[in-house]
Amino acid sequence: MSALTLVSTGMRPFQPLNTLGRSCSRMDYWRHSQRTIVQYLSPSRVESTSSSAATKSWLFKILIPCRTSRMRWSSIVRTNGLPPDSLTLIGICGCRLLTTKRIGPSLNTALVTAEDVYAGQLAGCLQALHSGTTAVVDHFHCANSVEHIEKAIEATAESGLRCMLCISRQSLPSSFEPFAFGNDAQVSKMQLDIIQSLAQEDQGRLTPDGRVTLGLAYDVQGYDPQEDQRILTLVRDLNVKPITLHYVGGPHGRAFSKKIRLWAEAGLLKEDVIFSHANDLLHEGCDPGEWDLLKASGASTASTPEDELGMGHGSPVAYEAVRRGVKVGLGIDCASIVSTEMFPAMRVALQCERGRLHKVRADDGKGVKYNSLSAASAFRLATLGGAETAHVETQIGSIEVGKLADIVLYNADSVNLSNCSNCSDPFRGIVLHATAEDVQWVFVNGEIVKRDGKLLRKEWSGVAENLKTRAAVIKEKVANFDLEQRYASIDKQFGLALEV
Numbered sequence: 001m002s003a004l005t006l007v008s009t010g011m012r013p014f015q016p017l018n019t020l021g022r023s024c025s026r027m028d029y030w031r032h033s034q035r036t037i038v039q040y041l042s043p044s045r046v047e048s049t050s051s052s053a054a055t056k057s058w059l060f061k062i063l064i065p066c067r068t069s070r071m072r073w074s075s076i077v078r079t080n081g082l083p084p085d086s087l088t089l090i091g092i093c094g095c096r097l098l099t100t101k102r103i104g105p106s107l108n109t110a111l112v113t114a115e116d117v118y119a120g121q122l123a124g125c126l127q128a129l130h131s132g133t134t135a136v137v138d139h140f141h142c143a144n145s146v147e148h149i150e151k152a153i154e155a156t157a158e159s160g161l162r163c164m165l166c167i168s169r170q171s172l173p174s175s176f177e178p179f180a181f182g183n184d185a186q187v188s189k190m191q192l193d194i195i196q197s198l199a200q201e202d203q204g205r206l207t208p209d210g211r212v213t214l215g216l217a218y219d220v221q222g223y224d225p226q227e228d229q230r231i232l233t234l235v236r237d238l239n240v241k242p243i244t245l246h247y248v249g250g251p252h253g254r255a256f257s258k259k260i261r262l263w264a265e266a267g268l269l270k271e272d273v274i275f276s277h278a279n280d281l282l283h284e285g286c287d288p289g290e291w292d293l294l295k296a297s298g299a300s301t302a303s304t305p306e307d308e309l310g311m312g313h314g315s316p317v318a319y320e321a322v323r324r325g326v327k328v329g330l331g332i333d334c335a336s337i338v339s340t341e342m343f344p345a346m347r348v349a350l351q352c353e354r355g356r357l358h359k360v361r362a363d364d365g366k367g368v369k370y371n372s373l374s375a376a377s378a379f380r381l382a383t384l385g386g387a388e389t390a391h392v393e394t395q396i397g398s399i400e401v402g403k404l405a406d407i408v409l410y411n412a413d414s415v416n417l418s419n420c421s422n423c424s425d426p427f428r429g430i431v432l433h434a435t436a437e438d439v440q441w442v443f444v445n446g447e448i449v450k451r452d453g454k455l456l457r458k459e460w461s462g463v464a465e466n467l468k469t470r471a472a473v474i475k476e477k478v479a480n481f482d483l484e485q486r487y488a489s490i491d492k493q494f495g496l497a498l499e500v
């Protein structure tokens with residue numbers, strides 16, 4: 001690729017992880033906002049930066065979002081209103097278990113086919129790029145056959161997204177009434193065999209340029225320390241990372257609780273582990289010692305505020321994790337029920353925490369004159385915070401010489417951002433006002449994947465058409481199932497006392 005000059009606001013360096021609020025003040029960023037030219041000379045890395053006069057028109061340039069997101073594939077069940085957005089975690093589980101379960105012995109009878117996974121995964125990855133997310137950790141748990149896994153890899157590679165694709169070792173139900181996982185040994189073997197062979201093929205690189213790499217998503221039923229030991233030892237020997245797993249807690253997530261302590265005591269808690277959500281750490285009756293275990297091990301959390309609040313997980317932990325010195329990044333979770341953009345995630349995380357702090361003051365009979373948390377703090381959670389969560393902050397997460405060339409350019413003259421272009425705090429514009437519409441150019445690994453607002457690798461109309469056609473078929477199949485009966489089974493299994 002020929003040399004290319006990008007104009008940036010030169011916002012390096014970012015604040016340290018535990019520096020939030022007033023220390024990320026306007027004046028700090030004003031000082032850093034002298035325009036800089038980033039000369040992009042190599043196919044994949046930022047090779048030099050130099051201060052210089054800048055051209056006009058781009059203002060908010062530097063964002064390398066790395067989100068600890070999941071479930072790109074579930075875009076397939078987003079279309080045609082499936083599932084409805086009123087579902088909480090249990091409803092989603094009902095839908096999802098339904099989509100992942102094999103209905104009959106043949107793969108052709110599975111509700112979501114490998115081709116459906118391809119359509120959903122491709123759309124989900126493109127939606128991420130469209131909104132300026134260049135890198136994700138993807139918890140892929142529709143791994144119910146080798147073909148499903150292969151199609152997920154194919155779609156991710158074709159999209160151009162940087163992705164740590166965590167293939168699941170996940171229990172899939174063999175029956176709903178009674179609720180059972182009778183085929184777990186067979187499912188486990190299938191999933192581990194392919195993870196093993198992918199890891200050995202090219203040291204976990206799923207694309208030749210290393211843009212897509214292999215991780216593990218680990219969600220098994222119950223707790224079997226010996227089995228956990230066996231699986232984690234196997235993948236760690238193969239250098240498969242990161243390892244993501246659900247840790248929710250509360251009424252809706254009891255089944256996934258307390259693995260931080262359990263794994264720490266079993267010697268399994270290491271820095272390659274990312275706990276999704278981790279809301280249990282804020283629940284009444286939580287084990288506060290788990291915060292210390294996370295910090296000491298270097299394991300991290302992925303906070304997905306928008307979907308956690310809607311799904312009944314509990315309050316988002318993002319800012320508490322920062323205060324506790326635990327690595328945390330922002331994420332999306334189910335692309336089927338929340339926005340695929342990081343902007344709502346940043347806004348919800350920020351305003352939720354501001355609201356919590358206001359309540360603390362109000363309970364004390366006091367008001368608040370200035371918010372102590374800046375928009376920049378949420379921006380950091382969505383970029384460098386995500387990179388630190390996946391332990392790739394030396395490669396991505398900010399613009400620095402030697403880092404990979406994942407760069408997003410915003411249009412400062414857009415409808416949403418033009419009022420912010422002379423603002424001393426560009427983060428305010430991005431966090432509080434931006435949408436995917438304002439993301440003008442996106443580079444991943446030095447390749448332009450979105451130019452002048454248009455995705456380059458795929459024609460979106462074709463992707464959308466495929467998505468709609470496939471989702472319609474799934475909807476037809478779902479009509480044959482009694483979802484209420486499935487919720488009742490899950491309710492019975494976990495003793496949740498569900499209310500309508």
Ligand SMILES: [Zn+2]
Nearest residue numbers: 246276277333
């Ligand atoms: Zn989740």
